[in-house]
Amino acid sequence: MFLFIVAGESILINETRFKPLEELQKLIRVRAHLKKINKPSVKTIESPDGDLIDCVVSHLQPAFDHPKLRGQRPLEPPSLRPKGHISSDETIERLQLWAETNEFCPNGTIPIRRTTEKDILRANSLKRFGKKIRGVRHYSKNDGHEHAVAFVNGNRYYGAKATMNVWTPVVTEPYEFSLSQLWVISGSFGNDLNTIEAGWQVSPELYGDSYPRFFTYWTTDAYKTTGCYNLLCSGFVQTNNKIAIGAAISPRSSYRGKQFDIDVMIWKDPKHGHWWLQFGSKALIGYWPSFLFNHLQKHASMIQFGGEIVNSRPKGHHTNTQMGSGHFAHEGYGKAAYFRNLQVVDWENSLIPLANLHLLADHPNCYGIKAGKSNVWGNYIYYGGPGRNARCR
Template sequence: MSDSGHHRPPANQTFWPHKELQRLKRVRAYLRKINKPAVKTIQSPDGDMIDCVSSHLQPAFDHPQLKEQKPLEAPERPKGWDSVEAVTESFQLWTNSGESCPEGTIPIRRTTETDVLRANSIKKFGRKLPRVRHDTMSSDHEHAVAYVNGEEYYGAKASINVWAPSVTDQYEFSLSQLWVISGTFGNDLNTIEAGWQVSPQLYGDNYPRFFTYWTSDAYQSTGCYNLLCSGFVQINNKIAIGAAISPRSSYSGTQFDITLLFEGKSNLQLN
């Protein structure tokens, strides 16, 4: 009997083209880097996995200048600023079950393979394009801006109504944010941004989600959404950046908002 060397593969075996296989390997290596070991994991009603990660292991401390550092103590809250514990019970979906992350940890929305594959590349995942316009004339970016400038500022505060607007496809997004900037709108632009956004491409659904963003070079090579890169240090163990906000406002119905406070040079508080 002779054997020609040709064998039929098992019916459930999948063959990946070499290029796709290499991409998948890169994505999985990235996920091993960005998803830190969890002390506890909480399943959110929207399907998210929220990992309670030791504060000193969060992605921020992968940055060379933050190696071996530890999170600072939370700053003293301004007078009249309500306790965050009083308002976060129903602020995000993952807390609806009553579970929370223990002291010494922070909640981080776990990034999945599907999340990264929705982006064109790992390099672009969780990042804005390096293009900034401070007007309302851009044909592909409709927005309204209210701003103040010309003085020396030590903080900013805003209450933002939360909605769940429909977007027509996964490449569109809608957001409302507080945006603190320094520099010009050239390559020296520095921003700290926070608010809510609906972004099917980034999150895979149409929930409004609490987000942060920062850049120190006009989105050229620094900064990212939420905790998807090193740099932004989180100290709060009750709010998951990138997690869905609940409840939301409804037309002619109950209105809900979040209040954001930028304090000093780099502290962000949420109520």
């Protein structure tokens, strides 16, 4: 055994498992990264699931490490939200698990889920920590990502909104995930793809458990070097002191039981051009500054709604990782996962129904999708599936 002192902390290294110098260098890099993303807090709240939620002064959050934001403070929320918001008595405001403590961060601070050494060490590498390898449907490349999505394209879009129910799908392999989200997309599916994404996901690698968690993502180069999940890099500016991005959602839907929804809306503020995020019917979470993007500085060219999983095929066949509820779309309400009240934001900053909705399930025997329209739900989809089964191998 070897004992090293790094930044005033002792590190005990087992020489039978690692070369001492290599492990020391790795831990130094990990701790330096933790120091960069875990900002000093004025208060810490312990969630029932074990998460530590740090209350960080708003202008000291990771976003302001960006060269174009240094020395600035978060903007005030836009005065005009998209017109035509569809309200429904069925929409139930959801609390995150950490909020069950009845504690919130003080005004002037934001809640940030604390990243731990274990979180980073679960990743394939420090370079890939907090990043997707790829995360939008590409029409010719198969790298293990599978989708069941509805999409619109061929127009100019300035945002999107949907209500989705939340489940706890089984994820069978440590480097797989299952998510349900909306995508705001522009650019080509090559090196210059711009996306803004938000929804819920189960990712044992990223979070170390199987809870569905509210998440965000962005990229400007097709997931190669830019962007990240949540607040794990500079970019997204959070303004809300009651919602923690990356925190567990509670309660969740159950098969043949009660269904629990979340609302997600992303839209471009006509005045300043930034892309704002709303969670629930009223809570503004924050914004992606327009300068982060090239194509999305103007508008989006595609909007997607639906599910995505990673199938790593560790034993040469499809895994049992579920999408949505783990049940196929044709099973319907109370059994399958859904998105309802699908809308886009037009150039007049109005929420409007979808036109020319397209459906795509790239592995329909594993995960399916179907669409409909009603007076109550507007445009809606059911989607998902169990993964490996007699027809999905």
